[in-house]
Amino acid sequence: MSMTHHFDYTLQNAQGGTCIAQAWAKVEPPLPASEKYRIQQSIKQALAAKNAVLIAHYYVDGDIQDLAIETGGCVADSLEMARFGRDHRADNLIVAGVRFMGETAKILSPEKRIFMPDLEATCSLDLGCPAEAFSAFCDSHPDRTVVVYANTSAAVKARADWMVTSACALAIVSHLKDQGKKILWAPDRHLGRYIQDQTGADMIMWNGDCIVHNEFKGEELSMLKRLHPGAQVLVHPESPESVVAHADLVGSTSALLNAVIHGDATQYIVATDKGLFHRMQQLAPSKQIIEAPTAGESATCKSCAHCPWMAMNSLNGLLHCLENQTGEILVPASIREQAYRCIDRMLSFSRQTGAGTAHGLVPNLGAA
Numbered sequence: 001m002s003m004t005h006h007f008d009y010t011l012q013n014a015q016g017g018t019c020i021a022q023a024w025a026k027v028e029p030p031l032p033a034s035e036k037y038r039i040q041q042s043i044k045q046a047l048a049a050k051n052a053v054l055i056a057h058y059y060v061d062g063d064i065q066d067l068a069i070e071t072g073g074c075v076a077d078s079l080e081m082a083r084f085g086r087d088h089r090a091d092n093l094i095v096a097g098v099r100f101m102g103e104t105a106k107i108l109s110p111e112k113r114i115f116m117p118d119l120e121a122t123c124s125l126d127l128g129c130p131a132e133a134f135s136a137f138c139d140s141h142p143d144r145t146v147v148v149y150a151n152t153s154a155a156v157k158a159r160a161d162w163m164v165t166s167a168c169a170l171a172i173v174s175h176l177k178d179q180g181k182k183i184l185w186a187p188d189r190h191l192g193r194y195i196q197d198q199t200g201a202d203m204i205m206w207n208g209d210c211i212v213h214n215e216f217k218g219e220e221l222s223m224l225k226r227l228h229p230g231a232q233v234l235v236h237p238e239s240p241e242s243v244v245a246h247a248d249l250v251g252s253t254s255a256l257l258n259a260v261i262h263g264d265a266t267q268y269i270v271a272t273d274k275g276l277f278h279r280m281q282q283l284a285p286s287k288q289i290i291e292a293p294t295a296g297e298s299a300t301c302k303s304c305a306h307c308p309w310m311a312m313n314s315l316n317g318l319l320h321c322l323e324n325q326t327g328e329i330l331v332p333a334s335i336r337e338q339a340y341r342c343i344d345r346m347l348s349f350s351r352q353t354g355a356g357t358a359h360g361l362v363p364n365l366g367a368a
Contacts, residue, residue, distance in 0.1 A: 019127070020211065023308035026118065028316060039315045040067055046322035047071050052092035052115075054318070055081045055105070058253055059275030059310040060096045064318065068096070075279060077253045078150050079165050082108045094322065095329070096313045098123045102329035103154040107339050114329040117317030121309040123151050128208040129187035131155035137184070141204060144184035145176055148342070151210070152187060154331045158338035163346050166237055166252035168356030169195050172349060177201040190214065194237040194244060210238045212307050216271045218242025220293035224269060228290060231267035234259050235292070239271050243292070247271075252356075260284045274306050 031039070040063070047054060054073035056065050065075045073094075074084045078101045085093040086108040093114045095102040099122045106114045134156050138146050148160040149169070157163055164172050173195050176183060183201050185192040187208030196203045216239045225233060225246060234256045235247035244250055249259050253276060260268050260280045270277070271292035280289050291303035321327040331339070350356050 020308050023120075023312055026120070027308065027311045028314045031315065036063065036315065039319055043067060043315065043319050043322065044071055046319065047094070050092050050322055051090055052094050052322060053085070053088050053090040054094045054096065055085050056313075057081060057097035057101060057275075057310065058257070058279055059273040059307055060313045061275070061311070061315075062278035063315060064096050064313055065278055067315075067318075077165065077167070078104060079167075080254070081105065085109055085112070085114075094318060096318065097121070098126070098307070098309050099329075100126050100151055100153055103331055103339075104150065104157075104343070106329045106331045107154060107157070107336050107343060110331075110333075110336060113325075115321045115325065116327045116329060117314060117321050118312045119327050119329075121312040123307075123309060124211040125149065125151040125187045125208050126153050126156075129153075129156055129206055131159065134186060134206065135159050137186075137206065141184050143182060144204065145181040146184045146186075147173065147176070148186050149188055149191060154335050154339045156186070157342055158335045160339075160342040161345070163339075163342045165346075165356060166191060167254060168346065168350055170198055171353060171355035172346065173201050173203075174199045175349070175353075188238050190240055190244075191237045193241060194250065212273050212305050213238035213271070214240060215294040215305065216240060216243040216292050217294060218246060220295070221246050221269070221271070224290070224293055228267050228269060230265065231269045231288075231290060232259070232263060232265040233269045233292075234271065236272040243271055257283070260287055260289065263287075272305065273310065274303070275310055 054068040054071055056068040056075045058075060068075050081101055082104040085105045091112060093105055093112055095105050095114060095116050102114050102116045129152055131153060138159055146160045147162045147164055148156055150163060150165050162172060173183060177199055183203040185203045186206035189205050189207055189209055192203060192205040213236055221243055232248045233246050235244050235250050237250050256270060256272060257280060261284045267288045267290060269290045269292050274291055277289050294303050294305050
């Protein structure tokens with residue numbers, strides 16, 4: 001029989017207003033057009049001079065995404081960012097995203113130097129799963145296979161048997177279930193519950209969530225659907241169960257993007273960080289993208305889905321880390337070697353099975 005257990009850590013709540021407010025306080029105001037152009041040109045010159053490549057996540061500012069593409073870098077999800085950096089000839093990787101993404105890049109490319117615009121750009125899932133407390137949780141359940149989401153620190157990955165992404169988690173957990181394994185899952189409880197529902201696996205779960213996806217509202221989404229009856233509803237599985245219940249497709253960031261590009265609908269209601277909309281609108285300009293609601297009727301911001309730590313990435317920050325070699329990501333060798341094992345296990349499984357790479361989209365399932 002499958003079971004769900006939530007472990008409440010006793011440290012400061014990663015959703016605390018102070019933490020989020022500090023992140024938003026560091027977000028730079030929009031630059032004048034002339035200043036933006038000057039900084040963009042300086043970044044291009046510095047990337048070439050430093051033999052560096054810019055790797056950006058879908059959730060960072062659109063100007064940074066465009067600059068990554070223009071300079072031969074990439075815009076991708078967290079794992080593809082790390083794989084791109086590993087396979088690129090550049091000696092220096094500039095990672096525009098949040099800290100665990102820089103750490104994953106360093107784990108896969110230990111011989112390269114990894115820099116980020118701001119090392120304080122983090123993730124609520126990472127903050128809410130401190131390595132020491134997580135290790136104690138694992139120790140209390142020694143009979144379980146430890147599976148962690150990519151949105152965790154290198155130290156947490158070092159304690160895991162498997163790392164997964166939202167694109168391959170279903171396939172890997174199904175594989176482990178077929179082997180008779182019981183799962184200890186961390187850190188996102190919504191993604192864990194979705195996977196448990198789909199696979200029937202015996203899972204106990206750490207009690208974490210993404211501050212962005214956790215704010216989507218099922219009741220408000222239902223009302224929005226009635227206003228747009230022809231729209232397809234696309235939901236990231238980090239969202240609450242009441243939101244997932246309304247989805248035409250549940251899938252990873254890349255799966256949602258592919259759904260808009262290749263789908264037949266003209267309207268899409270999308271429940272994920274609005275940073276992805278920039279790339280969606282570039283690659284599918286004829287489609288209308290509608291933000292899923294994160295707040296109720298009386299709220300001043302009906303849909304405010306954007307990560308404050310992603311927003312901390314700025315053009316000025318990119319230029320500063322390039323010119324001054326600040327914001328370098330360092331992972332101790334012992335942690336890197338242990339963390340690499342769980343990532344490599346996932347990569348090997350994906351190569352052998354195609355998990356997480358297929359573009360086929362299944363209603364109410366997404367890319368498995």
